[in-house]
Amino acid sequence: MTVTNSGIQYAVQIITKHFGNLVAKVCETLLKSGPLNLGALIRSTALTPQQVKNSLLILVQHNCVQPFTQESKAGLKVQYIAVYDNILHRLRFAKFLAVVAQELGDECKQLVAGLLEHGRLTQQQLMDRADQKSKSDSTEVQDVSAAQENFVRLVNARFVERCPAPEPLLEEPPEQEGPKKPRGKSAKMVQVPETIEQRVLAAARPMEAIRFLITTESETDDPLQKSENNFSSMGVGEKRKFDDLDSEEHGSNDKGVILWRANFEQFIRCLRHKACIESVRARHDDGAAVVLRAVLKATRNQETKVKTDYSGPLKMDAIYEEVMDSEACPSLEQECVRAHLRLLCGAPLVTGEYEDENEDVLYSVDLKKIIELLQNDEVESIVLKRYGKDAYRIFRLLTSQSNAGRFFETDKISEMALVDKKETPKILYKLWKDDYVHMEKLSLTAAKQSQVMVWKVHKSIVWEHVLDEMYHAAYNLVKRYDHEREENKEVTNTPKEKRIGELEKKANRFLAVRKIMASSLLKLDDALMLFHDF
Template sequence: MTAQEVRLCGLLLQEHFGEVVERIGTELLRSGSLSLRALVHQTKLPLDLVKKSLCVLVQHDVCSFGPGRKGPGGPVEYTANSEKILFMLRYPRYIYTAKSLYGDTGELLIEEMLQRGQMTMSSTIKTVADRLTHSMEDGQSMEYSDVITSFTRLVETHFLQRCPQVDISGKNVQPETHSDCYTIPQIHLTGRGKRRRSGEDADADGRVAKKAKLDKTEARTSTVYGDESIYWKVNFERFHLHFRHQAIISAVASKLDQTSSEIVRTMLRLSEVTTPAAAAYTQALSANEIFRALPTSYNIGRPILDQYLTLLVDDPMEFVSKTGDSGGGMYVVNLHRALANLARATLESVVQERFGSRSARIFRLLLRKRHLEQKQVEDFAMIPAKEAKEMLYTLLSENLVQLQEIPKTPDHAPSRTFYLYTVNQLATARLLLQNCYKAVGNLIQRRLFETKENKRHLEKSQRIEAILASMQSSGADAAQLTEVEEMITAPERQQLEALRHHINKLDSSENQVDETIFLLESYINSTSSAH
């Protein structure tokens, strides 16, 4: 683990859980596995705080525990998972994806799971139903059955999964099969969400009327069976598969056209649950299956589909390959090849933005030709010798290009040695990934600094917003509301607007860099698993 990863993990832990949990998590990342006693000694924190911090980390599945170096009879040791800590950077993207696929109910279900780490199905449904009811108008309430339907759909599409039961050693009590992770328990939950009271005190008549109403409406009471010991969590791997597929679909749309991307989308959708996460190819599909699954709104005939499939197979990007002739032709999506091409395009764009179009031309040339001498680079790129030499040395100093020596004789004399320039795409991707970690860490630090510097203005704005909300609910007139709003002066309001603008830009930048991080991580992991 690099220093940039540890720094970014510490910033994410501090932002989500506070400074104490951040100290515990950072110490585990730097030291590896530690026992409770060693962790207390190294952090100099009270035992009670260390225990609570470890509970928070285990609850959110970013820390595991098990037998230490001394074996089953020794103390239990704790290990932090940096990969899952870095997933916190992607929380807004998970929530937005759930909203786009399953609406407001799916969004709140994923948000609650991410905030709590692990929850039972019944408690999640009650919490989400209450939140939806509170946001509704005209006294409406959210039925538990509607939330159960959304929860079931998230589980059926593997966006939510069961947490395995563990014992004190950290091992699964009963190893669950793949299908058991997505089995909905038999529960009976009836009722609807409850609306929070607008005031602290309710009059006696209101309480009596409410009691009489509840006595008449027994269906509003909740009953739960068989759900207490089953906890659920977000399946990050499934979200990452969705992100990967969306990146591939967008690349096909920009390279070819919208119809081609829709065909690739259909192929990915048909095989998304049956294809393993680390597979190099999707499940083979026949042209007949693809034709039947295409949306009817596109009105694509069978001959046109065959032409598009041939176009995708012949494309140099090689997103799709043909594996057989049965069923009108068997086709697969090259997942690893697609990720390699996406990572390559990312590297080329970075070089172009930092060093200009001519350097990017040299970089693309080396990627395509693999090994070239300096004279060959000058000729193929059609760049004057002096400029080509400067650009090559600049790329070499930034570790984006490597120099390989091939001696003709054992003495390695320069006059009898070939000097070939080359690009190691995997090593360059790792280098860029570390730069992305550093960039996101800087963005988070800047956002925290901006928030701290304007803490007084933010707190004042929040207090006034709370007063306005209370006055509106109590039926205050417009003059009173205007008077409260004027408590924030014009310069303060202008400063708050500037702060919100800066914070929004920083958040947007974090999300954009995270998209690059996801592509590079997916490419590096796929290449590592292939080897």
């Protein structure tokens, strides 16, 4: 979906909160203008060259901006593009850490926390940070080999990945000659990402063969590892500087350094899987949720993108084995597992002649349908709270028929949704006025000229409108929280034992408001992910 002005405002507010106004100004310029080179960025922001360079260093270090090289009339030119999704992910760090803690334990969680805090680190810096953390937390010195082992587990689970190329060359997309369009497999081969941001990120992403490759210390002949060992002498808290940014060769001094970062894509994939599992549990039962979790766990590494429509195909034996290994397994029989799979998958994929016991039957869960049902529920709940039960029934009726592209007359809607005929036009007008339904007037040629209003829901348009409203609400919530914190600065700076009388009342009020706002933002972000990330 297109990023709206409200979405940009929300992203800028996040950067302001984390890095200050100067960095936010540079980021806002990139979000609104698209890719810019250093000179254009300096002119657009009216900041000094050093202020822009320092801001870019921070944004690149924390994966919010990606530099890339593009050919122009003047030759190769380094440009910078804001990575919108990574900016939003900054408010999801607590969710990411909870995922790691649940799957791999608290020690792995501490390593990921270091990457989230610093953006990019070498493997040695991660080990040093873990060692410092253990010394400060207890008298026992953490075993270095244990930290190394946890790092390997994180990489194998794809929660940590090598950083992208510092300045990938962005090639021009292939041009289509004439009106002819490729068909079949050739269409997939020449298909390019839709936006320049996607193209840049695809060009910068390391090949899968090295994206999760760990170089061992014993490989001393590897020049990349030697560079990393030299670089690792830098303290964990130090900010890395790139002296050649003046020549727009950002990061070139560190091309031989192996830097690691958190793999946001994998975290979002895990959260998407969790949302699907909980949805299936609510709609069906625990057994269906256990089967879906087993399928997703077994096929997670087969997924090449987050918004995949179907899980990877699996045979019944592989699924049943995964179900049996599950700690949450309620002793499901194989036939019961097969029944749940039919419910989740519809018709299975068959490589041979279909039989219930055929070993060639492959099952693939329709994840897109599960997400669409969740999105329907979310929008319908908004309509229910905002417009009432009658509007909810009308909207649900139109949504259920949206894929068929059918329009309905007002009287037909009243009859099918069981809503009073006098109230139906009023409700439809309210929904139309707020962009929740689409209306068209049809002229009927009869004895008398007349017009009939027909209605339908364009889901893609409504969903984008709902997402924009969520961005606006999240922006206002963050702004309100910052205002409350500023208003209560005196209270928060006062020691707890000295908060008496009026100060104590203010402190209790602020703590209650903060808790409500944090909970509201958490739920709102879940909805944002449902429409933007899932």
